[in-house]
Amino acid sequence: MRSALPAFNEVWQRQFRSNCLKQLQNFSENSSFLIGCSGGMDSMLLLHLMSFLCPEKVRAIYVDHQLQSSSEQWGQFVLAQCQQLNIPCIVQTVDVADGNLESQARSARYQAYSHHIQPHEILLLAHHQQDQAETLMLRLLSGAGIHGLAAMREIDVRQNLTIWRPLLNISHEKICQWASQLNVQNIQDPTNYDTHYDRAWCREELWHILQSRYPKMQQALSRTSYLMQDAEDILHEVLLQDLALCGNDVELGLHIFNQLNPPRQRQLLSAWMKGGDQYRPSFDMVERIQNEVIHSKKDSQAALHWNGYFYVRYQDQLYRIKKEEYLAEKTEIFEIQNIKFELNESVSLASGQYKIQTENIGLSFELLNKKLTIEQRKGGEKIHLYGRIGSWPLKKAIQEAHIFPWQRHTIQILSIDNVMLGAFTPKGFWFAQSVYCETGGWQPKLMNKDQTHR
Known part of the structure; x- marks a missing residue:
């Protein structure tokens, strides 16, 4: 050949x-x-x-x-x-x-x-x-x-x-x-040639009719696609600027987002929802996100599912959360268990990866290698945070720390003989006032993602 x-x-x-x-x-x-x-x-x-x-x-x-x-x-x-x-x-x-x-x-x-x-x-x-x-x-x-x-x-x-x-x-x-x-x-x-399929129908039925009227239709439509590619490239530059102002791939700040004009809001939201996928959401889905989530009542727990993600508003932010993470609260139940800690060891818990290390104020070294109890938060607990006066509801502490509602099920309480030592949260370990506090003691330190991969 x-x-x-x-x-x-x-x-x-x-x-x-x-x-x-x-x-x-x-x-x-x-x-x-x-x-x-x-x-x-x-x-x-x-x-x-x-x-x-x-x-x-x-x-x-x-x-x-x-x-x-x-x-x-x-x-x-x-x-x-x-x-x-x-x-x-x-x-x-x-x-x-x-x-x-x-x-x-x-x-x-x-x-x-x-x-x-x-x-x-x-x-x-x-x-x-x-x-x-x-x-x-x-x-x-x-x-x-x-x-x-x-x-x-x-x-x-x-x-x-x-x-x-x-x-x-x-x-x-x-x-x-x-x-x-x-x-x-x-x-x-x-x-x-099966006109049941859209492309075959377009080719076999529609194409000849249009081309008989517009002989250069194919070249004209192809040229239009290139003009649209130029427009898309320009629009992409604007989108990157708007995204940099409003947030990142995971969250959008609605205060700045709401200052954009409606066309830029729709374009930014559409591109942001697309993420790394090939196709953008439909126009109707973008409108639903705006009407049902962004503009919902502030005290509502509005969430909308699309293409493997939930879109949720919390504290004037719009979040894009993987389906399995958002629904984990309904499927993940952590039983009461006994746990022992050693100095400088890394421990993986529901709320993150922790490293046991010395601090200016911490838990007594007598508790190392001792059987402690860790259990999931049930609700109604009170905690006396070290350095603060008196106990207060753990729920209030969680709200003040702005821990996302879909992550609160990962909070676990550390105790010994019914004495609360602290709480593991997505924002770190909350050290509680108790008879086991001492100068130069130890605490679990929440590691960031970069540290956990070293």
Whole structure:
């Protein structure tokens, strides 16, 4: 098949090779490429072109979604074509979760890509100009904003992989021509023509009607996506500034947030909720966060769940909390247990990692290596904090310390013979006044996350 290259050389140099060489300069010299191959014309053409351009730096992967009776045979076809081109090939079977079939299949596919991608390896996908135009049109019909209408980028840098789409500016007609000139063998997936799926409906039903009226529609929509990418880049700079003013990836300060105008509030909230995921929340979900959480009554415990996180307002702050952390209070029950401490040892408890060390004022050394009792807070307890006058409700101390409600179940009380020695809290160990207090004693010291990994 490589013998077809000389006849193809003129087009190759002008429209594909020159563009690829320009992009290759942006990658490390050590970069190699993993091509996602479905067996269709587009991906098989890309496989052939890259085998000419970088024959020693290319691998291929076929993801079998097990949704078609012929999917296993298609994997064998891709494998055989790769063997002819002397390209290593992975055939990966995946299970597609229930739900929107197109979305779940895409998610399973990208999980397979992420699993097999190697350091310094770039994922190559064969999306072309018509794919870009279809994506923009479908997102427009779903009510997408700038982020959605930016559609696909030629170079897409994500958290765990970098994607390159070398054919994104090439028309489908040109791809068909090139594939014919190179005699590229491929398979036909019948779902590409099944109008039950949105993209197939767009391609088979809507596309021809619009193109008969607007012959250059494909190029125009593709150009719009690039204009939206410029707008998205500018908007991203504003978002970073707003995020720096309002908080971080975990929390937003609502006092400053509420001073932004409504469009900037919506954009910041949408981007903040997206986090490291690929897709932003829907417009309706952003409005629900604003109406049901941010603008809820101050004394309410409003919380809204979306995409594995709970969004909660507390003390004029909006928090983004992992689902398992927020619901831990309902599932984590810590039984009364006996515990012994040694000087300089590290101890892992519900509220954090502690180190036993000497302090100016602390517990008597007689208590080291002695059986102490630790139990979960039940409610109604009183504590006489060292240095303060009299006992007061532990609940009040917790409220004054602004310990998050979803973390209060981790508070544990340390005692011996029914004498309270202190309380382990997410804000540290609260040392209690007792007969066991002495100068130069010891206390558990809460370690920060950086210290726990040393």
